[in-house]
Amino acid sequence: MEDKRLEKRKEFLNPVKDGRSKREKYMVDLRKKRKQQIFRAKRKIELSEEHKKESLRLSITEEGTITQTKKSSGMMKEYAEVLYNICPALFEDDKKLTDKLGVVKAALECNEFDGQTYIALCCYIRVITMTENVMFTEAIIGAGLFPVIMKMAEADSVESLMLELTWIIANLTAIENKELLDYILTEDYGLIKHLSNMINHKNIKIVEHAFWAMANLMVGDDAPFQDIFTTNIFDVVGDYLNNSKLPLSLLRVISWMVGSMAKCKTRSLTFIATLIEFCSTAMFSTDEEAQQESLHCLKHLIDIEEQDKKLELDKIECISEMNMMTKVFEFFNPEDKMFTTVLVIIGNLSASDSEKIQNQIFKEKIYNRAAELISQYNLPPSNIKELFWICANMASCGDKFAEGFYASPMFQVTIDYIEDKPMSDTKREACWCICNFIAKVGTDIRIEVIKNHGFISFMFNLLKEAKSFGKLPETILLSISNLLSTHTFFLENDDKHPLFEFQSIGGIEHLEDLQTLPNVNIFSLSNKILKTFYPNGEEEEMYNKEDIEPEVEEDEEINDNQDICF
Numbered sequence: 001m002e003d004k005r006l007e008k009r010k011e012f013l014n015p016v017k018d019g020r021s022k023r024e025k026y027m028v029d030l031r032k033k034r035k036q037q038i039f040r041a042k043r044k045i046e047l048s049e050e051h052k053k054e055s056l057r058l059s060i061t062e063e064g065t066i067t068q069t070k071k072s073s074g075m076m077k078e079y080a081e082v083l084y085n086i087c088p089a090l091f092e093d094d095k096k097l098t099d100k101l102g103v104v105k106a107a108l109e110c111n112e113f114d115g116q117t118y119i120a121l122c123c124y125i126r127v128i129t130m131t132e133n134v135m136f137t138e139a140i141i142g143a144g145l146f147p148v149i150m151k152m153a154e155a156d157s158v159e160s161l162m163l164e165l166t167w168i169i170a171n172l173t174a175i176e177n178k179e180l181l182d183y184i185l186t187e188d189y190g191l192i193k194h195l196s197n198m199i200n201h202k203n204i205k206i207v208e209h210a211f212w213a214m215a216n217l218m219v220g221d222d223a224p225f226q227d228i229f230t231t232n233i234f235d236v237v238g239d240y241l242n243n244s245k246l247p248l249s250l251l252r253v254i255s256w257m258v259g260s261m262a263k264c265k266t267r268s269l270t271f272i273a274t275l276i277e278f279c280s281t282a283m284f285s286t287d288e289e290a291q292q293e294s295l296h297c298l299k300h301l302i303d304i305e306e307q308d309k310k311l312e313l314d315k316i317e318c319i320s321e322m323n324m325m326t327k328v329f330e331f332f333n334p335e336d337k338m339f340t341t342v343l344v345i346i347g348n349l350s351a352s353d354s355e356k357i358q359n360q361i362f363k364e365k366i367y368n369r370a371a372e373l374i375s376q377y378n379l380p381p382s383n384i385k386e387l388f389w390i391c392a393n394m395a396s397c398g399d400k401f402a403e404g405f406y407a408s409p410m411f412q413v414t415i416d417y418i419e420d421k422p423m424s425d426t427k428r429e430a431c432w433c434i435c436n437f438i439a440k441v442g443t444d445i446r447i448e449v450i451k452n453h454g455f456i457s458f459m460f461n462l463l464k465e466a467k468s469f470g471k472l473p474e475t476i477l478l479s480i481s482n483l484l485s486t487h488t489f490f491l492e493n494d495d496k497h498p499l500f501e502f503q504s505i506g507g508i509e510h511l512e513d514l515q516t517l518p519n520v521n522i523f524s525l526s527n528k529i530l531k532t533f534y535p536n537g538e539e540e541e542m543y544n545k546e547d548i549e550p551e552v553e554e555d556e557e558i559n560d561n562q563d564i565c566f
Contacts, residue, residue: 060127064097066090079120101143108148115158122164129171137175150189159203166198166209173216185224196231208253215257225264234274241281248287255282255293262300272315280322295338302348316354325360332369334377343386350393358397366394367408374413381426388429395436402440423465428472438479446486455483456501477525484533499533508534
């Protein structure tokens with residue numbers, strides 16, 4: 001979800017084009033490349049130890065040549081002998097891959113062989129599709145083997161053959177070439193219909209490969225989501241997840257596939273509620289991998305903001321009703337590999353308009369947890385930024401949450417971070433925590449932070465430091481106006497009187513300087529503070545609320561109940 005509050009804070013600054021930025025860009029590109037490599041490998045079917053024993057493992061060179069090894073199993077030797085008798089070209093190094101595939105295609109189209117021969121031929125194709133060389137997969141499709149494979153898949157009476165065929169299809173669907181994907185999805189081949197039949201097969205390994213294939217097809221913006229969703233996939237997945245004897249391997253692939261389904265951008269409340277239920281089932285399982293995939297699914301569901309605001313709220317309400325937050329917070333640990341994902345999930349949920357989900361996050365002692373992580377762990381700046389972002393969102397949700405922030409260790413941790421660190425994106429989030437806190441708490445706490453924490457000077461120094469840091473100066477000005485509005489509760493001789501203190505530290509002069517900046521909002525806010533609290537620039541003629549009511553626009557009103565958060 002493109003966070004609404006985060007969107008408001010976007011800066012429009014020119015990047016600094018120096019050596020550091022180039023190095024950072026290089027590292028980002030490198031991480032993206034590595035991520036893609038891992039992702040491609042995941043989309044290929046990996047063998048379990050049990051599956052390795054049951055499957056023929058032919059050794060094939062880059063040109064598709066079958067090589068014999070001394071450690072070959074009896075089955076491998078038997079299949080190799082079958083292939084050598086009908087397709088000797090597969091063992092010849094001087095033959096091109098296209099020629100070998102042409103021979104295999106001709107053999108598959110021949111109706112004179114026994115079942116063992118067709119299984120051996122499909123095994124050869126399957127091994128080729130398992131290689132990381134994309135050229136092999138493209139060559140198989142280019143050789144016209146896919147229509148033959150789909151034709152053979154219509155006869156599902158032979159399980160060994162069907163296992164090889166479904167495995168081949170699963171690997172072929174992992175290809176990233178859009179034109180080839182469109183080709184195998186041609187309606188005449190009936191790929192999706194075939195897979196929807198295979199997920200009901202009695203052989204659990206065939207079911208797994210069929211689910212892998214469907215998950216592969218649901219990758220990318222042009223994925224055929226609607227064609228897949230019109231099948232029986234939701235009913236079948238629900239039945240499997242409700243089965244107490246569900247094999248662990250099938251639970252994992254279903255969990256990954258549900259995560260792919262969550263990337264669909266066209267969705268109804270029924271669709272969302274169903275996925276959340278699937279996600280919850282996997283999350284409350286005892287398998288770590290299934291739990292991780294369910295967290296990815298939850299993140300995908302939240303990341304996409306619904307165009308219909310009611311649907312967006314209903315989606316968050318569905319998540320809250322499943323009571324998943326306690327489970328999510330089990331991964332709220334820097335030593336857990338899902339920690340960063342969980343930070344994003346909690347951050348986006350905290351920025352929602354759902355009071356239920358905000359209360360659930362609050363009950364998990366988010367402020368205490370965040371303070372502990374920032375003060376006791378050597379977290380990267382990105383994680384610290386997310387933690388401040390979460391706390392800023394929570395503090396903006398109402399007086400209860402803002403008062404909870406003040407009563408927690410996170411309040412002092414935030415103050416210390418702001419005072420110790422130079423201005424940065426991470427420090428900016430810490431500043432939002434303070435600004436949202438000031439906007440939401442009552443007058444009594446505002447007076448307390450002025451007297452006990454020196455917030456007039458603190459916010460004034462922060463304003464000077466954030467002079468040109470995006471939208472932050474505007475919010476700090478609003479916070480200062482909220483603090484100054486408490487002046488009627490102070491005695492005139494009080495050394496912490498907000499108006500006297502602000503003037504004594506050069507606040508009036510600084511506000512006048514701010515009006516020279518080419519920023520209409522900053523000019524407007526600073527000008528209104530001066531007109532409201534210092535109408536004549538003299539302390540003996542300061543604004544008194546009982547005598548004068550300033551003229552301000554409705555969305556920028558300055559008063560004791562100021563409630564502006566970003």
